[in-house]
Amino acid sequence: MLLGKTPGGIYKLSREALLTAELPSRFTTRVNWRGSLPRDILCMFCRQHHLSEPLFSIISHPLKIPTESSKSCFKAAGLGTDVIECANGASVNGCPKQSDSGMFKCEIKLLSRCAEVILLCSPEDCYKKQNDAIQNASLKLLSWLNKYFNSVTAPFERLYETAGNFGIHVFSKNLFREIVIGQSIQNGHLYAMQCNKSLEPMCANSLQDMLVNGVCSLKIEGPDSGVCPCNGSLPCISYSVSLVVEGENMKEVIESCNEFEFEIGVGAVISFIEEVVMQMSVGQYAYFNTNLLTSDLIFASAGDSAIMLSLSSSELLSPVTLPLSTHTCTLFCKWLNC
Amino acid sequence: MVLYSYFAEACCVEYEISLTKVAEPPEERMEQALFSPPLSKQRVEFAVQHILESHATTLVRLAFSTYFLLLVRGPSCEFEVLLHCSLILDVDLEACWKHC
Numbered sequence: 001m002l003l004g005k006t007p008g009g010i011y012k013l014s015r016e017a018l019l020t021a022e023l024p025s026r027f028t029t030r031v032n033w034r035g036s037l038p039r040d041i042l043c044m045f046c047r048q049h050h051l052s053e054p055l056f057s058i059i060s061h062p063l064k065i066p067t068e069s070s071k072s073c074f075k076a077a078g079l080g081t082d083v084i085e086c087a088n089g090a091s092v093n094g095c096p097k098q099s100d101s102g103m104f105k106c107e108i109k110l111l112s113r114c115a116e117v118i119l120l121c122s123p124e125d126c127y128k129k130q131n132d133a134i135q136n137a138s139l140k141l142l143s144w145l146n147k148y149f150n151s152v153t154a155p156f157e158r159l160y161e162t163a164g165n166f167g168i169h170v171f172s173k174n175l176f177r178e179i180v181i182g183q184s185i186q187n188g189h190l191y192a193m194q195c196n197k198s199l200e201p202m203c204a205n206s207l208q209d210m211l212v213n214g215v216c217s218l219k220i221e222g223p224d225s226g227v228c229p230c231n232g233s234l235p236c237i238s239y240s241v242s243l244v245v246e247g248e249n250m251k252e253v254i255e256s257c258n259e260f261e262f263e264i265g266v267g268a269v270i271s272f273i274e275e276v277v278m279q280m281s282v283g284q285y286a287y288f289n290t291n292l293l294t295s296d297l298i299f300a301s302a303g304d305s306a307i308m309l310s311l312s313s314s315e316l317l318s319p320v321t322l323p324l325s326t327h328t329c330t331l332f333c334k335w336l337n338c
Numbered sequence: 339m340v341l342y343s344y345f346a347e348a349c350c351v352e353y354e355i356s357l358t359k360v361a362e363p364p365e366e367r368m369e370q371a372l373f374s375p376p377l378s379k380q381r382v383e384f385a386v387q388h389i390l391e392s393h394a395t396t397l398v399r400l401a402f403s404t405y406f407l408l409l410v411r412g413p414s415c416e417f418e419v420l421l422h423c424s425l426i427l428d429v430d431l432e433a434c435w436k437h438c
Contacts, residue, residue, distance in 0.1 A: 019351070032363070216350075232363030238356040245349050259358070273353070280357045289350045298351070 003300055005048045006149040007142040010041045018301045019241045019255045020273060023146055024266040027135045032234060032263045038138035042108070045142070049179050051118070052111035056137075058130050059105045106133035108141055118176050123167040140166050215272045215288045222284035231265040235277055241301070244289070254301045 003009030008023040014036035015021040027038060036044070039056070046054055107122035121141040127133040144166040148159040163170055170176050229235040240256035262268040264278065276286050373380065389397065 227360055229357075229360045230363075234361040234363070235357055236359045236361070238358055240354050242352045242354075243349055244352045251352070261361075263363075273355070276353075276355065277357060280355070282357050282360055284357055286355045286357075287352070289352050291350050 003297075005045075007041055007045055007146040008150060010044050010048075011035055014041070015260075017255065017257060017260060018297050020239065020257070020260065020269055021262070022267055022270055023142060024139070024263070024268040025143055026266040027132065027139045028232070028263065028266060030131065030135075032232075033135075034261055034263075034268070038135045038142055041142055042138045045145070046110065050113055051179075052113060052115055054138075055109040055111060056134050057107045057109070058133065059107065060103075103128060104130045104133040106130075106137035108137050110141070112172070116172060118172045118179075119163075119168055119170045121166070121168045141168065144168055215276060215290055218276065218286065218288040220276075220280055220284055220286045225281045225283045227282040228280070229264050229277060233264050234261050235264065236261045237277060243298070254298065 003018070004013055011023040012018045012021050015034065021035065023041075024033075027033060030037075042054055046052065103126040105123070105126055107120060109120055110118045112118055121137055121144075123137050123140050125133075125136060127136060144159075144163065147162070148156075160170060237260050238258045239260060240253050242251050242253045244251045262274075264274065267274075269277075272288075272290060276288060280286055385397075388394070
């Protein structure tokens with residue numbers, strides 16, 4: 001699938017929760033973060049798109065403008081080790097000594113294969129820890145990119161116009177356009193398969209059950225223990241996601257996890273899941289239906305084998321590689337033979 | 339068939355969730371969520387104001403926070419010179435020694 005080429009997809013894959021996890025919008029602390037760190041996701045994104053490793057620069061506060069003496073460059077040479085290149089020519093290994101009272105900003109340069117600067121991300125936010133500054137700047141850049149990949153119908157120009165809001169300056173518009181446009185064409189095949197199913201038919205008999213946005217027939221069972229998640233807390237859930245045929249006794253689990261932790265309030269899970277969990281207390285169970293998931297995510301979660309489909313229906317437009325479980329694959333092939 | 343039914347709009351996605359435990363947020367995160375400006379900053383501002391108003395030269399802080407002491411001792415803190423004596427009492431000896 002193409003999920004591995006988008007910032008949100010890389011994060012979902014790192015959490016092994018395609019139908020539950022979302023790339024968080026904020027990095028609060030290292031201890032609260034689950035899954036691949038923003039910096040690692042950004043490096044992965046660059047590798048997937050055949051770009052050079054991004055260049056991370058730390059700027060010490062209160063200096064507003066980077067100077068030769070205050071600026072160190074971190075070139076991500078791999079997931080584990082950093083080669084630190086100082087702008088003044090010196091170089092050291094490992095992290096520079098952290099000042100007790102200093103504040104840090106981070107700027108990131110995205111480079112082409114030929115080391116041409118494509119864009120510069122330099123958020124104004126300051127952090128007490130260098131690592132927090134790096135992770136936050138990386139996440140800001142990823143969030144901006146993700147906005148585009150999440151909505152392939154959005155024109156490139158709209159993404160370009162919002163760059164300033166994220167502290168991003170695009171140097172090479174043409175190079176950047178090639179990256180995102182190329183991806184959007186690929187995503188377009190999947191987008192064409194989206195159902196855009198309305199919740200209304202599903203909830204036609206019980207509109208009053210539509211308690212939170214996107215959720216239908218929500219039931220919360222079990223005694224209220226009084227221990228509820230709040231903003232900033234880390235709830236741990238056990239969950240399963242199934243495809244269910246209405247009116248028939250058919251149900252197939254397409255994703256499950258016995259221990260899934262996430263931080264409340266940063267968008268670390270699909271919004272309706274967080275809204276439901278916020279209504280629960282420890283020991284309770286919740287059941288609900290939704291039709292708001294896109295078909296590409298459903299396919300990606302459906303299993304580990306793959307078949308090649310070449311369909312010409314209005315919903316499935318072009319050949320795509322889809323991973324399906326053996327059971328689903330068999331059923332699907334039967335349907336194709338009919 | 340299930341997958342096909344999904345596209346035929348006869349199928350939906352069902353979630354079953356069990357909340358097994360909740361870990362409280364760290365103090366720093368709770369401050370961000372509940373207090374603006376952060377509680378530690380409010381404490382420092384209160385102490386600074388009180389010290390300046392009372393012209394105190396001695397500070398006794400029970401169960402001090404690291405953040406507080408750092409600010410008092412920091413180079414940007416003007417009233418550092420006003421404090422001739424700072425007495426620290428805390429159950430955390432390690433923290434006391436670290437910031438004495």
